[in-house]
């Protein structure tokens with residue numbers, strides 16, 4: 366598994382004057398099918414974006430290449446919008462990352478424009494996963510990570526630490542090799 370955080374496709378130091386950002390997040394919407402106790406989205410007005418603004422696209426085309434994280438909510442709940450925006454930004458030359466819970470990994474496997482997938486896996490057991498994400502999804506998430514790695518996708522695991530899972534932190538680096 367590749368844990369290189371240098372994002373080899375681009376040189377983030379190309380423009381030292383920082384006349385534009387080197388990394389941005391685009392929120393596709395706030396819907397999510399998990400129920401994390403720490404989620405901030407319940408306080409956010411639910412809003413689905415049907416398209417990306419043309420003026421923003423024009424601006425992003427001038428900034429290429431930068432690192433763009435497509436996120437939510439859960440971005441894979443908007444597969445058409447995600448594909449439309451992701452492939453457009455990829456054609457501009459950006460480095461595209463999708464931040465996801467990974468449970469709909471089949472959708473991501475079909476998206477060949479994705480440079481890296483960040484998967485939230487805040488537990489090393491079904492019990493801890495359920496405490497952190499509010500649903501029984503551990504086995505599917507692990508299966509998704511394995512499937513994406515085996516398909517040649519670059520995957521980063523996001524392990525959010527809390528009182529529920531802090532005892533698992535020492536085991537995390539060791540356990541990641543079992544996710545291949």
Ligand code: SF4
Pocket residue numbers: 396397398399400401403404405406437438439466485498
């Ligand atoms: S995965 Fe993110 S958006 Fe979904 S419930 Fe958890 S914190 Fe909220």
